[in-house]
Amino acid sequence: MDHIVVVGASLAGLRAVETLRREGFAGRLTLVGAERHEPYDRPPLSKDYLAGTADRAAIALRKDGFDDLDVVLRLGETAHSLDVDARTVGISDSTVAFDGLLIATGAHPRTLPTQPALDGVHTLRTVEDADAISKWIDGGARLCVIGAGFIGAEVAATARGKGREVTVLEALPQPMVRGVGPVIGAVLARLHRAHGVDLRLGVGVQSIAGEGRVERVHLVDGSVVACDVVLVAIGALPSTDWLTDSGLTVDNGVVCDAALRAAPGIVAAGDVCRWPNAAFDDELMRIEHWTNAAEQGVHAARTLLAGESAEPFVTVPFVWSDQYDVKIQSAGRFSADDRMEVVSGSTDDDRFVAIFERAGRVSGVLGFSQPRRVMQYRRFIADSASFADALAFAAENP
Amino acid sequence: MKIVVDFDKCKSNAVCMGAAPEVFEVRDDNFLYILQEAPGEDQRPAVEEAVRTCPTGAISVEG
Numbered sequence: 001m002d003h004i005v006v007v008g009a010s011l012a013g014l015r016a017v018e019t020l021r022r023e024g025f026a027g028r029l030t031l032v033g034a035e036r037h038e039p040y041d042r043p044p045l046s047k048d049y050l051a052g053t054a055d056r057a058a059i060a061l062r063k064d065g066f067d068d069l070d071v072v073l074r075l076g077e078t079a080h081s082l083d084v085d086a087r088t089v090g091i092s093d094s095t096v097a098f099d100g101l102l103i104a105t106g107a108h109p110r111t112l113p114t115q116p117a118l119d120g121v122h123t124l125r126t127v128e129d130a131d132a133i134s135k136w137i138d139g140g141a142r143l144c145v146i147g148a149g150f151i152g153a154e155v156a157a158t159a160r161g162k163g164r165e166v167t168v169l170e171a172l173p174q175p176m177v178r179g180v181g182p183v184i185g186a187v188l189a190r191l192h193r194a195h196g197v198d199l200r201l202g203v204g205v206q207s208i209a210g211e212g213r214v215e216r217v218h219l220v221d222g223s224v225v226a227c228d229v230v231l232v233a234i235g236a237l238p239s240t241d242w243l244t245d246s247g248l249t250v251d252n253g254v255v256c257d258a259a260l261r262a263a264p265g266i267v268a269a270g271d272v273c274r275w276p277n278a279a280f281d282d283e284l285m286r287i288e289h290w291t292n293a294a295e296q297g298v299h300a301a302r303t304l305l306a307g308e309s310a311e312p313f314v315t316v317p318f319v320w321s322d323q324y325d326v327k328i329q330s331a332g333r334f335s336a337d338d339r340m341e342v343v344s345g346s347t348d349d350d351r352f353v354a355i356f357e358r359a360g361r362v363s364g365v366l367g368f369s370q371p372r373r374v375m376q377y378r379r380f381i382a383d384s385a386s387f388a389d390a391l392a393f394a395a396e397n398p
Numbered sequence: 399m400k401i402v403v404d405f406d407k408c409k410s411n412a413v414c415m416g417a418a419p420e421v422f423e424v425r426d427d428n429f430l431y432i433l434q435e436a437p438g439e440d441q442r443p444a445v446e447e448a449v450r451t452c453p454t455g456a457i458s459v460e461g
Contacts, residue, residue: 015450043453291413294451320411321455327428329411371412372424378416 001265002027004304005112007079008104009159010042010291012270015103015297021069023305026289027099029071033106035126036076038062045077045130045152045297047322051161052134056127068348079105082246084263100265100304103243103254107236107271107288107356112146112205117287119213120229123238124151134233137162141228144168144217146205148175150321152233152313155320157323160195167198167225180366181336184354187347187368195324200225236288238272251365256314263321267303269296279382280333289319290318300355316381326350331378332364339387344373347371353377355394357387373397400436400460401445407456414452418444 002212004020006013009031017031033039041063048054055062074091079091080089088095095310110124120141122133133155137143143159145152148170156166172178175192192199204220217225238253248262249255253274260267260275268275270293276282295315303310320329340391345352345368353373356364362385363379377398380390401421408430409415415430416424423431437445449457 039430288451291451298450318428319415322409327410369428371410371428372426373416375412375416375419379419 001025001304003030003098004028004100004102005030005032005096006102006104007032007036007089007091008102008270008272008294009039009075009108010104010106010270011039011061011100012297012300013104014020014107015294016104016269017069017297018300019301020305021071023302025305029069030074030096030098031071032074032077032079032089034076034078036068037075038075039125040127042125045127046124046151047158049127050130050134050137050155050158054140059127068096078157078242080242082248082265084247087265092145092154101267102300102304103262103266103268103272104270104293105239105242105272107238109232110235110237111330112208112232112234114205114207116208116214117230118210119230120206121214122229123232126154133229140164142167143229143231143232144227145233147198147233147235148172148188148192148201149233149235150176150319152231153188154321155201155231155233156192156197158196159169160197160324161259165198166196167200167227168192169203169225170199170201171204173202175199175201178336178359179334180330181340183340183347183365187350191324191326191350193371204226204277206296227299236271240272245283247280255284259284259303259306259310260296260313261303261310265304265374267300269293269300271338271358273300275313278312279384281315283299283333285317285333287315287317289317291318305350316378325373327369329374330364330366331374332356332362334358334364334366337362341391341394343377343391344370344398355380355387355390360388361387362387362390371396399439399442399445401432401461402458403430403432403433404456405430406460407454409456411453414448414457414459417448418453422448435456 033308041059142165145168175188177185206218252267256275274286299313318331338356353367367374412424
C-alpha cells in the first residue's frame with residue numbers, strides 16, 4: 001500500500017493517522033479536513049472552552065505538531081466525491097488516487113425545518129460556533145436552548161455559570177427520557193431547575209422570530225420566550241452527502257462490516273461509521289461519542305494495515321457529560337424500555353448509580369458523580385454478565 | 399515503562415480504570431490513584447489504551 005488518504009481531521013481521523021505511523025506504515029499519508037484548523041477537541045466547546053477557562057491551545061489534539069507523523073495536511077479542503085472502482089477521491093479541485101481510504105467525516109447538527117437565518121440562531125459543532133455563542137453569553141444575552149440533550153444541557157449549565165438568563169425547551173416530558181427513562185429524566189430536570197434554568201418540558205417550537213436578529217421563540221401552546229440568542233441542539237446527522245454516488249452502502253452512516261470495512265481497502269471510523277457490534281448481538285450501531293471516535297480511529301487504521309486478517313471492533317459505548325458540579329457518565333446500550341435499578345446512592349441526591357436490564361443481562365449503567373462504580377459496572381456489560389450477578393455485586397458494594 | 403499523570407488535567411472520568419484496572423483506580427473519593435507507577439511490559443497494551451482514551455489527555459508513558 002503506497003498512499004493512504006484519511007478524510008476527516010478530527011479525533012477519529014487523527015488517531016488513525018497516529019496509529020498508521022506507530023504501527024509501521026511507511027507510505028504516503030494524507031489527512032483531509034473541511035475545517036481550516038488543525039485537529040481540536042470538541043467536548044470542551046460546550047464546557048471549558050465556552051466558559052473561557054480553556055483556550056485554543058488547550059483544546060489542540062496534538063500539542064507537539066505534526067512533523068513526526070510525516071503527513072500531508074489538507075485543511076480547509078472538502079472531499080466531495082468518491083469513486084470506489086477507480087480508487088480516487090475528489091478533494092476541492094483535485095482528484096487524488098489512494099490505495100487505502102479511511103472515512104472519518106463525522107456528523108453535523110440537525111436543524112429545525114423552520115429554522116430562520118437570523119443573527120443569533122446557532123448550532124454547536126465547530127470552534128467558530130462556540131466562539132459566536134461565547135460572545136453572546138459574555139455580552140449578557142438571554143439564551144434559549146432548544147433540546148435538552150447533552151450539548152443543550154452543557155451549554156445551559158455553562159451560561160448559568162456566567163449568570164445568564166437561560167430557558168431550555170424540550171419536546172419530550174423529561175430531558176433525555178427516551179434514553180434514561182422518567183426517573184433519571186426527572187433528576188436531570190431537577191438539576192437544571194435547581195441551578196435556575198427555566199426548563200419547559202413537553203413543549204413544541206412553532207417558530208423562531210425577530211427583525212434581522214432573533215428576538216423570541218414562539219411555542220406551539222401560544223407562549224413566547226424572549227431571548228437574544230438561540231441554540232438549536234436537537235441531535236446530529238452523519239456527514240455522508242459526499243458518498244451518495246460512491247457505491248458504498250450509506251444508511252444512517254457508512255455501513256461497515258465487523259472490522260469497520262466499508263469496501264476492500266476502505267474503512268470508516270467515528271460518528272459517520274455504522275457497524276455490527278458483537279458486544280450487543282451484532283446490532284448495527286452508530287455512536288456519536290468521543291471515546292468511540294478515539295477507539296475506532298485506531299481500530300480502522302489497524303484494519304487497513306491487516307487486510308484479510310483484520311479483527312472485529314467490539315465496544316461498550318461510554319459517554320460523559322459535565323453539568324454544573326455533576327459528572328454524568330453512562331456505558332452500554334439501554335433505553336427507557338429497560339428495567340432500571342438504583343444500586344448505589346439515591347436519585348433524591350445528585351450522587352447515585354443505576355443499572356439497566358434487558359433479557360436478563362446488564363444493558364447499561366448510568367452514574368451521577370460515581371466514576372468508579374460506572375467503570376465497575378461497565379465491565380459487567382463487556383462480559384455479558386447476568387443482571388443477577390450485577391445485583392449481587394451491588395449488594396456487596398453499596 | 400513509567401506512568402505519568404497530569405493531575406491538573408485529570409477529571410476522574412475513570413476511563414483509564416476501565417482500560418487498565420491493575421494500574422489505575424478511581425476510588426470513592428473520586429480521585430485517581432496509580433496502583434503501579436512502573437508496571438510490567440505485560441500491561442503495556444492496556445496502558446496505551448488508557449493513554450489514547452483518556453478524555454482529557456492526562457496520561458503519558460515514559461520509556
